[in-house]
Amino acid sequence: MKRALEIARACSCGCVEAHVIARRLTADGAHVEVWSDGTITRRGFFLRGLGEPRSAYAISARARGARLVLDDLSLYDLAEIPTLIKIAASTYAHTYSSDDTRRGHVRALFQKKAARP
Numbered sequence: 001m002k003r004a005l006e007i008a009r010a011c012s013c014g015c016v017e018a019h020v021i022a023r024r025l026t027a028d029g030a031h032v033e034v035w036s037d038g039t040i041t042r043r044g045f046f047l048r049g050l051g052e053p054r055s056a057y058a059i060s061a062r063a064r065g066a067r068l069v070l071d072d073l074s075l076y077d078l079a080e081i082p083t084l085i086k087i088a089a090s091t092y093a094h095t096y097s098s099d100d101t102r103r104g105h106v107r108a109l110f111q112k113k114a115a116r117p
């Protein structure tokens with residue numbers, strides 16, 4: 001199990017330890033850090049509502065989900081980021097032909113969820 005978690009947390013740079021891979025500015029002006037394991041922090045604190053994945057699969061899915069929407073973070077408010085990441089991570093449970101298809105699916109799901117009262 002430990003080995004599976006290490007593989008799930010491994011970044012493309014080869015580092016197993018979680019580290020900041022990007023910094024983004026949200027639509028409402030919040031600076032956030034994106035970590036290699038998919039964690040999102042603001043000023044060093046975890047964002048509320050993102051949860052903590054425990055299985056190797058969940059960790060890997062969230063890391064890939066966070067990378068998937070990395071370029072879109074500036075289009076959303078800080079409060080919307082956890083939902084965006086969760087939806088992106090959940091799309092990895094399905095098989096899609098391309099990242100473009102996956103991105104389109106994430107956007108459609110997010111807009112559908114955001115439209116709820």
Ligand SMILES: [Zn+2]
Nearest residue numbers: 011012013036
């Ligand atoms: Zn890295």
